[in-house]
Amino acid sequence: MKIYKNIPRSQWPELCQRPRLQTGDLDSIVSEVFDKVKTSGDEAVKAFTRQFDKAEITSLTVEPKEWKKDAEVVLSELKNAIFRAKKNIETFHKAQLSQGFSVETEPGVQCWQKSVPVEKVGIYIPGGTAPLFSTVLMLAVPAQIAGCEKIVLATPPNGEGKIAPAILFAAQITGVDVVVKAGGVQAIAALTYGTESIPKVDKIFGPGNQYVTAAKQKAQTEGVAIDMPAGPSELLVIADETAHPAFVASDLLSQAEHGTDSQVVCISDSLEFLESVNDELEKQLQNLPRKEIARASLKNARFLFSSDKIETIGFVNAYAPEHLIIVSRDEEFYLKNLKNAGSVFLGNYSPESAGDYVSGTNHTLPTGGFARSYGSLGVDDYVKKISFQRISPKGIQSLGRNIETMAKAEGLDAHARAATLRLAALKNEKL
Amino acid sequence: MKIYKNIPRSQWPELCQRPRLQTGDLDSIVSEVFDKVKTSGDEAVKAFTRQFDKAEITSLTVEPKEWKKDAEVVLSELKNAIFRAKKNIETFHKAQLSQGFSVETEPGVQCWQKSVPVEKVGIYIPGGTAPLFSTVLMLAVPAQIAGCEKIVLATPPNGEGKIAPAILFAAQITGVDVVVKAGGVQAIAALTYGTESIPKVDKIFGPGNQYVTAAKQKAQTEGVAIDMPAGPSELLVIADETAHPAFVASDLLSQAEHGTDSQVVCISDSLEFLESVNDELEKQLQNLPRKEIARASLKNARFLFSSDKIETIGFVNAYAPEHLIIVSRDEEFYLKNLKNAGSVFLGNYSPESAGDYVSGTNHTLPTGGFARSYGSLGVDDYVKKISFQRISPKGIQSLGRNIETMAKAEGLDAHARAATLRLAALKNEKL
Numbered sequence: 001m002k003i004y005k006n007i008p009r010s011q012w013p014e015l016c017q018r019p020r021l022q023t024g025d026l027d028s029i030v031s032e033v034f035d036k037v038k039t040s041g042d043e044a045v046k047a048f049t050r051q052f053d054k055a056e057i058t059s060l061t062v063e064p065k066e067w068k069k070d071a072e073v074v075l076s077e078l079k080n081a082i083f084r085a086k087k088n089i090e091t092f093h094k095a096q097l098s099q100g101f102s103v104e105t106e107p108g109v110q111c112w113q114k115s116v117p118v119e120k121v122g123i124y125i126p127g128g129t130a131p132l133f134s135t136v137l138m139l140a141v142p143a144q145i146a147g148c149e150k151i152v153l154a155t156p157p158n159g160e161g162k163i164a165p166a167i168l169f170a171a172q173i174t175g176v177d178v179v180v181k182a183g184g185v186q187a188i189a190a191l192t193y194g195t196e197s198i199p200k201v202d203k204i205f206g207p208g209n210q211y212v213t214a215a216k217q218k219a220q221t222e223g224v225a226i227d228m229p230a231g232p233s234e235l236l237v238i239a240d241e242t243a244h245p246a247f248v249a250s251d252l253l254s255q256a257e258h259g260t261d262s263q264v265v266c267i268s269d270s271l272e273f274l275e276s277v278n279d280e281l282e283k284q285l286q287n288l289p290r291k292e293i294a295r296a297s298l299k300n301a302r303f304l305f306s307s308d309k310i311e312t313i314g315f316v317n318a319y320a321p322e323h324l325i326i327v328s329r330d331e332e333f334y335l336k337n338l339k340n341a342g343s344v345f346l347g348n349y350s351p352e353s354a355g356d357y358v359s360g361t362n363h364t365l366p367t368g369g370f371a372r373s374y375g376s377l378g379v380d381d382y383v384k385k386i387s388f389q390r391i392s393p394k395g396i397q398s399l400g401r402n403i404e405t406m407a408k409a410e411g412l413d414a415h416a417r418a419a420t421l422r423l424a425a426l427k428n429e430k431l
Numbered sequence: 432m433k434i435y436k437n438i439p440r441s442q443w444p445e446l447c448q449r450p451r452l453q454t455g456d457l458d459s460i461v462s463e464v465f466d467k468v469k470t471s472g473d474e475a476v477k478a479f480t481r482q483f484d485k486a487e488i489t490s491l492t493v494e495p496k497e498w499k500k501d502a503e504v505v506l507s508e509l510k511n512a513i514f515r516a517k518k519n520i521e522t523f524h525k526a527q528l529s530q531g532f533s534v535e536t537e538p539g540v541q542c543w544q545k546s547v548p549v550e551k552v553g554i555y556i557p558g559g560t561a562p563l564f565s566t567v568l569m570l571a572v573p574a575q576i577a578g579c580e581k582i583v584l585a586t587p588p589n590g591e592g593k594i595a596p597a598i599l600f601a602a603q604i605t606g607v608d609v610v611v612k613a614g615g616v617q618a619i620a621a622l623t624y625g626t627e628s629i630p631k632v633d634k635i636f637g638p639g640n641q642y643v644t645a646a647k648q649k650a651q652t653e654g655v656a657i658d659m660p661a662g663p664s665e666l667l668v669i670a671d672e673t674a675h676p677a678f679v680a681s682d683l684l685s686q687a688e689h690g691t692d693s694q695v696v697c698i699s700d701s702l703e704f705l706e707s708v709n710d711e712l713e714k715q716l717q718n719l720p721r722k723e724i725a726r727a728s729l730k731n732a733r734f735l736f737s738s739d740k741i742e743t744i745g746f747v748n749a750y751a752p753e754h755l756i757i758v759s760r761d762e763e764f765y766l767k768n769l770k771n772a773g774s775v776f777l778g779n780y781s782p783e784s785a786g787d788y789v790s791g792t793n794h795t796l797p798t799g800g801f802a803r804s805y806g807s808l809g810v811d812d813y814v815k816k817i818s819f820q821r822i823s824p825k826g827i828q829s830l831g832r833n834i835e836t837m838a839k840a841e842g843l844d845a846h847a848r849a850a851t852l853r854l855a856a857l858k859n860e861k862l
Binding site for chain 2: 080081092095115118129131134217220229253254335340341345355356357362384390406409415416426
């Protein structure tokens with residue numbers, strides 16, 4: 001472990017670099033798949049599923065019968081955990097519902113705003129070795145709370161053409177309307193254009209590998225919105241000697257086991273503490289099932305010694321971590337000066353994995369420095385805020401001249417006349 | 432004027448098509464400019480300004496002296512209108528400030544959310560024949576209310592290397608910190624990477640032509656967020672015989688004069704009314720300064736006769752207009768069933784130009800059908816919502832098992848252990 005000591009600000013940009021995967025020519029593959037799905041619909045999605053997922057699919061959606069039966073095999077311990085997570089996620093996300101507001105900006109000028117649900121949303125759940133049912137909860141619960149009319153879940157089938165029971169169970173209890181057996185670029189293309197059996201949606205949510213990420217970018221140019229730019233996961237821990245090295249190491253490994261491109265950062269004002277964390281990392285790595293991934297990811301890790309808390313929080317804000325754990329005597333100072341982070345965990349007993357699963361906060365968060373501009377995913381991402389206004393004759397008589405003046409100064413005479421005509425008409429009317 | 436009568440739903444997709452400008456190979460131009468600005472900074476920006484704007488610039492930012500002096504020449508009538516617009520925009524946008532919230536999702540599990548301003552924002556104001564100072568108000572006022580620390584405005588200089596006084600005036604009264612004399616792709620590139628004299632920002636706002644739009648897309652892939660996908664402006668009017676044909680025509684022309692790629696749509700349950708609107712359009716076009724643009728844009732117009740209000744609102748939701756004017760006996764029905772629109776204007780005395788300038792609502796709105804997923808620009812676009820959680824020993828003892836169960840079911844053992852270690856430690860401690 002190399003420890004960077006009191007690094008000067010000039011070196012921050014380099015230390016804030018995230019690992020980048022080599023990506024080939026994604027754009028041409030994405031374009032090809034999009035074109036084929038657009039023109040051939042279901043047939044194309046099935047063909048790509050055969051090619052990429054090695055699965056032969058007859059129906060691209062999960063039949064209600066299959067859905068219910070398969071979900072039944074989920075063990076009751078897991079079912080209970082999922083129910084509890086759902087309840088807490090609901091509590092935290094219901095508190096985000098906005099009531100809208102109405103103001104009279106001038107006499108006779110009433111303006112208001114209302115949150116209206118995005119009608120059709122697509123949620124993408126990556127495939128792989130384990131079923132990411134927690135992401136179903138994180139993406140479908142806010143959709144349900146927002147009042148979205150149609151929730152379409154897409155996830156790649158396994159070799160037998162099946163979807164994991166835990167995903168079907170989570171989908172069932174969170175109001176998902178359609179489960180699509182397709183993943184990768186072809187799934188995003190199908191949600192973008194719609195096919196015979198897959199509904200077109202208005203916005204696509206969810207994580208994925210670089211192909212899915214590139215496909216979501218393409219979807220945006222085709223008129224479908226996306227949640228946020230996705231990237232490898234990351235965790236930054238600020239800890240002093242009030243923290244348990246074993247706990248911190250376990251949190252760093254939770255992050256490191258996600259993928260070889262994950263990044264973990266640990267900042268402390270104690271060199272001894274950093275050394276203890278390192279020892280703990282070695283110990284805990286020994287019998288970790290995903291130790292190869294975690295070890296590779298730890299090559300991207302940064303251990304920083306910082307004796308100045310102003311510099312510490314300065315670096316954190318420059319890095320803008322997705323997850324931030326703070327276990328420190330100076331917690332209050334850090335909270336006060338924190339500008340950029342996705343989700344923050346405080347104290348020794350708030351592991352990141354609590355927020356990943358059951359505490360109630362959302363685990364869909366900005367990565368790669370996007371925490372400077374994006375926050376945590378929430379109900380607001382499933383609604384749009386529509387503005388309304390009603391201007392009375394008195395209101396337009398009061399504002400009309402200003403509209404004329406400003407419109408003319410911008411060279412937009414038709415804009416001015418829309419006011420002028422109304423002012424003239426009112427002159428001839430008794431109000 | 433061709434009137435489409437009670438068009439079947441199967442033809443809606445075609446009628447919802449927006450005019451598309453032929454765009455050449457924007458990507459290669461954008462990439463070239465970005466690369467040069469990234470490597471050569473100010474020099475590159477100046478060179479592109481010489482090439483594209485035919486302006487020779489010594490300093491890329493407006494000096495405070497120049498700024499103040501130039502702004503003074505704005506006529507007091509315009510100044511007053513701008514002050515009033517600012518006041519109303521402030522009133523409407525202050526109402527959007529979110530207080531955040533805090534909930535205990537379980538005993539010992541405290542979760543909260545806080546809105547934190549995006550630190551540095553860039554606002555882009557297009558050049559052209561007239562100074563778009565209204566857009567300065569619409570983009571800078573919410574930034575100021577959100578509490579952004581740095582507001583950088585970029586706009587192309589004229590041939591003398593000057594910025595329009597009205598833009599400088601609006602910038603001065605809305606807390607803009609830096610005015611950059613650069614436009615087009617080079618301005619977006621400079622805001623993305625930063626140069627010797629232009630600050631790098633976290634998020635870029637504002638309209639622009641297809642080059643600016645492509646540049647903003649590129650900025651996103653370089654880690655800078657953008658407000659929303661931009662496109663040509665559009666207006667849909669639902670009107671029955673309670674509406675004044677002259678008013679409706681003036682509103683349609685307000686939209687049509689923006690550009691040849693703008694689109695206006697008018698739906699009525701009265702053929703006679705549609706004919707009257709058409710007559711008024713011809714009349715009002717006669718002496719309109721921008722009549723050539725408006726006439727070209729009207730070629731994209733759609734006049735629809737619909738005798739069934741369910742079909743009418745169905746079409747509106749399918750079209751998802753940026754601006755929607757409703758002047759109808761059935762206003763209440765339409766409002767109740769409206770799903771997709773950016774900004775809505777009600778009744779005979781609420782011209783769209785009121786919202787463009789002074790009523791208080793924002794004129795930065797989703798176009799091209801993006802009103803299905805995006806709302807009006809507002810204070811929320813200048814903040815990010817950060818989640819926080821603090822779990823007590825009691826809290827983790829209660830949630831710990833669930834975290835273990837879910838993490839193991841997802842094959843993420845290190846996630847489970849972060850809970851296990853804490854549970855084990857607590858067993859040996861007196862709580």
